[in-house]
Amino acid sequence: xxxxxxxxxxxxxxxxIRRPQVAVGNKKGETKTDVVQVWARDKRIIDYLIxxxxxxxxxxxxxxxxxxLRSNKHFICPSCGRKNTYQGTSSFVHPMCVRLDELxxxxxxxxxxxxxxxxxxxRDEIWxxxxxxKTFAGSIIQSQDLGEKNGVFRVQxxxxxxxxxxxxxxxLLWMAEISNRIYLIGNLCNDPIYNPVDNGGRxxxxxxxxxxxxxIKDDDPNVRADYPWIKSLGEQADxxxxxxxxxxxxxxxxxxxxxxxxTVKRKCEFCGELCRKLDSAxxxxxxxxxxxxxxxxxxxxxxxxDEFPMFPEMDEVEEETEEDEQEHIQEPxxxxxxxxxxxxxxxxxxxxxxxxxxxxxxxxDYGFHSEDYDDxxxxxxxxxxxSDEYGGDGDx
Numbered sequence: 604x605x606x607x608x609x610x611x612x613x614x615x616x617x618x619x620i621r622r623p624q625v626a627v628g629n630k631k632g633e634t635k636t637d638v639v640q641v642w643a644r645d646k647r648i649i650d651y652l653i654x655x656x657x658x659x660x661x662x663x664x665x666x667x668x669x670x671x672l673r674s675n676k677h678f679i680c681p682s683c684g685r686k687n688t689y690q691g692t693s694s695f696v697h698p699m700c701v702r703l704d705e706l707x708x709x710x711x712x713x714x715x716x717x718x719x720x721x722x723x724x725x726r727d728e729i730w731x732x733x734x735x736x737k738t739f740a741g742s743i744i745q746s747q748d749l750g751e752k753n754g755v756f757r758v759q760x761x762x763x764x765x766x767x768x769x770x771x772x773x774x775l776l777w778m779a780e781i782s783n784r785i786y787l788i789g790n791l792c793n794d795p796i797y798n799p800v801d802n803g804g805r806x807x808x809x810x811x812x813x814x815x816x817x818x819i820k821d822d823d824p825n826v827r828a829d830y831p832w833i834k835s836l837g838e839q840a841d842x843x844x845x846x847x848x849x850x851x852x853x854x855x856x857x858x859x860x861x862x863x864x865x866t867v868k869r870k871c872e873f874c875g876e877l878c879r880k881l882d883s884a885x886x887x888x889x890x891x892x893x894x895x896x897x898x899x900x901x902x903x904x905x906x907x908x909d910e911f912p913m914f915p916e917m918d919e920v921e922e923e924t925e926e927d928e929q930e931h932i933q934e935p936x937x938x939x940x941x942x943x944x945x946x947x948x949x950x951x952x953x954x955x956x957x958x959x960x961x962x963x964x965x966x967x968d969y970g971f972h973s974e975d976y977d978d979x980x981x982x983x984x985x986x987x988x989x990s991d992e993y994g995g996d997g998d999x
Contacts, residue, residue: 610649615641617663617696620775621783621858634779637861640885641665642695655703656744660766662704662774667696668817669785669859669887671829678880680871687872694831694885696859697819710739710762713749721756733760741765783858785887788895789813791851792830797844807840809833809847811855832886834860839889845899852896857889 617639643649657663676691714736720729733743737760745761775782789811796808813829833855835843847853862884869878 610653611644613643613649613652615643615663617641617665618771618775619783619859620779622779634776636775637783637859638863639783639859639861640695641667641698643698643701645698648698648701651701652703656763657703658742660771664702664704665696665698666700667698668815668819669787669829669831670695670697670819671831672826676882678869678878680874680876680878682876682878683871683874685871685873687869687878689869692830699817709744710741710764712738712760712762714758714760716756716758718751718754718756729758733758737762739764785855785857785859787811787813787831787833787855787857787887789853790897791847791849791853794849795843795847797840805837805840805844807835807843809843811853832884833857833889834886835889835892839892843892846894847898851894851898853898854893854895855887855889856891857887859885860888861885 618636619639620634620636622634643652672693672695673690674693675688677686677688679686714733716729716732720732724732730743730746733746737743739762741762741764743760744763747759749757749759751757792810792812794809798806798808800806810830810832813831815827815829864881864883866879867882869880870876871878
């Protein structure tokens with residue numbers, strides 16, 4: 604809230620569900636739940652959420668923009684007890700449009716009040732009486748004064764049932780195919796980082812630079828791009844490792860994945876102690892990746908075709924007679940004139956390697972930040988959801 608006690612931002616932790624796609628057959632993958640951070644700063648959306656009494660358990664549809672922001676994060680050194688501040692990355696969804704669905708049933712009833720209760724008690728005390736006398740289970744979301752009749756003041760209230768775990772789970776499963784979907788198009792800020800894991804899986808991590816196509820009026824006008832982290836798995840990770848490099852242009856269809864309670868290493872600036880800090884993050888897990896431009900697979904195929912044509916052009920020759928054929932057989936072959944020697948390929952395999960070439964030397968830095976890696980060169984974590992600028996303190 605500001606000094607006038609107006610609500611200027613609403614932070615929402617949105618429970619979403621996703622069903623990973625399975626490549627073999629039509630078998631559906633197991634569902635997974637994630638928590639997506641939605642930060643609403645648009646007055647129109649804030650007024651809508653307040654007027655519709657949005658509460659925990661409501662089904663909220665959000666269409667928005669995935670944003671990243673450089674921000675200050677903090678941790679307390681366990682050795683010296685002093686507060687450290689360092690630059691990190693926050694990620695969130697900026698809503699462009701929201702809609703509340705009627706998931707919970709509503710019931711209407713009338714509560715009677717005496718003249719003393721209606722005329723001499725405060726508003727808060729009257730609401731407390733209404734909550735005690737209602738017969739339906741749930742929360743009062745609306746009231747209407749019906750006036751006095753026979754010395755009794757009547758108030759009509761609307762009660763909305765509290766959600767149950769079963770009702771929420773049923774609705775989420777119904778929306779599993781569309782509950783968590785994101786579409787991105789952007790250039791790689793760095794070469795992919797490929798890491799096989801102990802259980803035989805493969806992980807490929809890289810960061811995208813994405814120019815904003817939507818103007819966010821309540822955001823910093825100098826921020827014109829976002830830099831989400833992508834984490835591909837399994838076969839898709841193998842393809843990304845071979846095809847992508849810094850500057851590659853890709854189109855990604857995927858889902859937002861939240862990571863809670865992972866550890867990052869930070870050195871205390873006061874005593875030099877290496878501290879471990881719990882953090883949270885959001886990253887993108889692709890369902891599919893389309894390689895659009897500056898990808899090695901496309902370049903390699905084109906280079907091979909240009910260097911060694913699959914079918915050489917043959918000159919037209921007249922039909923030979925039997926005598927000409929015999930003379931041709933008897934004529935000794937001259938070295939270097941046969942078609943086979945003319946179109947034979949060298950023995951060594953031609954494998955173009957363009958990874959060391961810069962895709963555009965005039966481009967600015969895409970936002971790859973070395974502080975996201977620890978002292979051992981291991982990837983230490985993705986963007987956090989907490990920041991000073993947007994209302995979070997960064998402490999866990």
